[in-house]
Amino acid sequence: MSAQTPACQLLERQQDDYTALMVVAPPVDAWLIAQSTGVISSDLSVLSEWQAAGKIAYSPFALPENAVTHGEVVLFWPKAHQLGIWWLEGLCNVLPAGTAIEIVGEHSGGVKRVPKVLAERGMICDKRDNARRCSLFATRTIALENTLQAAxxxxxxxxxxxxxxxxxxxxxxxxxxxxxxxxxxxxxxxxxxxxxxxxxxxxxxxxxxxxxxxxxxxxxxxxxxxxxxxxxxxxxxxxxxxxxxxxxxxxxxxxxxxxxxxxxxxxxxxxxxxxxxxxxxxxxxxxxxxxxxxxxxxxxxxxxxxxxxxxxxxxxxxxxxxxxxxxxxxxxxx
The missing domain is CATH 3.40.50.150 (Vaccinia Virus protein VP39)
Incomplete structure (x- = not known):
């Protein structure tokens, strides 16, 4: 199991109640696995780590309608910028409008571009924290046209x-x-x-x-x-x-x-x-x-x-x- 990642260190210092946390596209991190209810990831090795801990694990191509019904959702912004946009728009399509989402990532991975991405889609952006060369933003889902196939x-x-x-x-x-x-x-x-x-x-x-x-x-x-x-x-x-x-x-x-x-x-x-x-x-x-x-x-x-x-x-x-x-x-x- 890998050491705690900088993005997870930033999350931990928020002292939020993450007991019902659903994480999206995360790294493998022992603290995160222990804190979260489940994971949504395209990476089979990530899904396996959550499953081994007895947690819920979903692929984006096998996501039931009720996969995320309550609690907090955290999207880990990937280094592939267009993939981050795909995940964000996907969450807007599967979650009720107004659902709170946090977005976290490393500066070297392009997370500083998130406020612009949110603004272009008419989504709110609240910068919650900035440390460990990472940033954490908060937003809420809105109703978006489903353009996922266009990716x-x-x-x-x-x-x-x-x-x-x-x-x-x-x-x-x-x-x-x-x-x-x-x-x-x-x-x-x-x-x-x-x-x-x-x-x-x-x-x-x-x-x-x-x-x-x-x-x-x-x-x-x-x-x-x-x-x-x-x-x-x-x-x-x-x-x-x-x-x-x-x-x-x-x-x-x-x-x-x-x-x-x-x-x-x-x-x-x-x-x-x-x-x-x-x-x-x-x-x-x-x-x-x-x-x-x-x-x-x-x-x-x-x-x-x-x-x-x-x-x-x-x-x-x-x-x-x-x-x-x-x-x-x-x-x-x-």
């Missing part, structure tokens, strides 16, 4: 139609590392259909690219937004694939794969976090079929060579453009 963005790349959402990795563009990875896959993958796991599928570009080439694809991501984006991308390209919300391998059964492909994340909001990538690499050998291979792309400075050596005994650098590096490692060598 989904479609764009063309590499002969594919991609569907993305604010907060999804690479939103609205193709990441340079992903392009380098796909160039490597063109050379590395057999032409015959393979069983491939796309770990951390994002907007589904890798999955759609693979499915177009006849491979059997399973795509997973910890984010509900990414899972929905990948489903929409596969549908837009008229290709099939299994898409699951999973914290690394958590939702997968005992099936093995010929290839595991990934552009793994190393950020969790503004913090560097290697945890998911470490689990991806360390557990890959048991998830690969005989002679199966793991192929990943990463920023060149990240400490993946040691992890790959520990897990597989050896690895190859398949491509390197100085900023990004593509690694390959086989279960029984090449």
């Amino acid at each position: 989904w963005q479609r764009f063309e790349a590499l002969g594919l139609t991609l569907v993305s959402h604010p907060g999804v990795f690479g939103h609205g563009k193709v990441d340079e590392g992903t392009l380098l990875l796909l160039e490597s896959l063109e050379k590395e993958l057999p032409k015959t259909p393979q069983r491939i796991l796309d770990m951390g599928c994002g907007d589904g570009i890798i999955s759609a690219w693979l499915a177009k080439r006849g491979h059997t694809v399973t795509a997973v991501d910890v984010s509900a937004f990414a899972v929905e984006a990948t489903r929409r991308t596969l549908e837009a390209n008229k290709v099939d694939g299994q898409v699951l919300q999973s914290d690394v391998y958590s939702a997968l059964e005992s099936e093995t794969y010929d290839f595991i492909i990934s552009n793994p994340p190393f950020h969790q909001e503004r913090d560097v976090s290697y945890g998911p990538s470490q689990r991806l690499i360390r557990q890959a050998p048991e998830r690969l079929a005989n002679r199966g291979r793991l192929i990943i792309v990463a920023n060149a400075f990240l400490p993946y060579p040691d992890l790959l050596t520990d897990a597989f005994g050896s690895f190859e650098a398949l491509a390197d453009n100085r900023r990004f590096r593509v690694y390959g490692a086989g279960k029984s060598g090449r």
